[in-house]
Amino acid sequence: MGTVIVGVVIGLITGFAVMEAYAWFDAVALWLMHRAANHIIKDERERYREEWAADLSAIPSSLYKLAYAVINFRKSVAHEINAVFVAGALDLFDELLTDFDNNFNRLNSKMEKIRALFKRGNWPDELRNDLAALERGHYAFGLYVGKTLELKCRLEARASHVDSVASADAWFEEAECSLDEIIALLESVKFARENPEAANGETGQAKF
Amino acid sequence: MAKMRDPRLSHQSLQVLRVFFDEPKESFAGADIWRRTGILAGTLYPILARFEAAGWLDSDWEQLSASEAGRPRRRLYALTPKGYNKANEALAQLGIIGRPAWAQ
Numbered sequence: 001m002g003t004v005i006v007g008v009v010i011g012l013i014t015g016f017a018v019m020e021a022y023a024w025f026d027a028v029a030l031w032l033m034h035r036a037a038n039h040i041i042k043d044e045r046e047r048y049r050e051e052w053a054a055d056l057s058a059i060p061s062s063l064y065k066l067a068y069a070v071i072n073f074r075k076s077v078a079h080e081i082n083a084v085f086v087a088g089a090l091d092l093f094d095e096l097l098t099d100f101d102n103n104f105n106r107l108n109s110k111m112e113k114i115r116a117l118f119k120r121g122n123w124p125d126e127l128r129n130d131l132a133a134l135e136r137g138h139y140a141f142g143l144y145v146g147k148t149l150e151l152k153c154r155l156e157a158r159a160s161h162v163d164s165v166a167s168a169d170a171w172f173e174e175a176e177c178s179l180d181e182i183i184a185l186l187e188s189v190k191f192a193r194e195n196p197e198a199a200n201g202e203t204g205q206a207k208f
Numbered sequence: 209m210a211k212m213r214d215p216r217l218s219h220q221s222l223q224v225l226r227v228f229f230d231e232p233k234e235s236f237a238g239a240d241i242w243r244r245t246g247i248l249a250g251t252l253y254p255i256l257a258r259f260e261a262a263g264w265l266d267s268d269w270e271q272l273s274a275s276e277a278g279r280p281r282r283r284l285y286a287l288t289p290k291g292y293n294k295a296n297e298a299l300a301q302l303g304i305i306g307r308p309a310w311a312q
Contacts, residue, residue: 050280050281054239054280054283057279058282068249072248080254084257087261
């Protein structure tokens with residue numbers, strides 16, 4: 001009789017323990033997912049958190065949810081995803097440089113033609129001043145292309161050391177700042193072109 | 209995300225591409241794709257990120273409020289026209305669909 005009672009008690013305790021553990025499976029799976037998502041760069045973290053949570057909710061069994069989370073939500077997956085975004089940002093710089101390069105070369109050949117034309121004729125001073133302004137603008141553009149190339153090389157060199165979420169976040173911050181810097185430079189060129197007097201007088205930058 | 213160069217096509221990424229190519233007008237969540245292909249999510253999501261970065265896939269949240277549905281919103285991926293052309297080219301070259309390019 002005593003053995004039966006002990007057996008029933010052990011059975012009940014085991015049953016409760018299994019039920020209790022089972023109730024925790026969902027929470028553990030979700031915790032594993034959040035832990036992996038925390039290794040994804042700041043800007044994309046929330047997106048993957050929600051996306052992966054939807055994946056988990058599509059699995060009916062708590063045991064499978066846990067197994068799925070253990071197998072899939074790893075730090076290395078987050079790093080692979082970060083690497084895609086890093087490569088994408090570097091490609092953006094490449095695209096920008098190709099655009100700059102094409103425009104710069106096109107402008108270069110036009111500048112050469114204009115220079116040759118000016119050498120041949122006796123042109124009024126006003127036109128010569130315009131040419132000088134154009135040359136300065138062209139030179140400034142060349143500097144911006146150089147600056148973009150320098151920023152891209154620096155980001156490329158640092159990209160190989162992006163191996164943690166902190167370094168990835170820092171890298172993206174630097175990439176964003178670099179892009180902002182380029183955009184600000186281009187804006188100053190645009191401003192100088194539209195307001196030549198103000199630009200010459202105030203900033204001294206990009207005098208056209 | 210910036211548009212990347214064309215991604216490298218592994219056997220698994222071709223399987224993913226095939227899912228989209230077979231139903232080009234459909235949108236799929238990550239869970240739909242791993243159910244169809246058997247590719248683990250840990251491998252699948254980097255592949256989807258690469259395709260999206262290359263402009264082959266586009267993704268958006270499903271039009272539904274998470275509180276009303278009682279579950280998180282799914283992120284749905286769909287093939288872009290560029291992705292369709294690239295998938296067609298890649299799958300045909302490997303003879304996975306139609307006649308291989310070299311045989312045409």
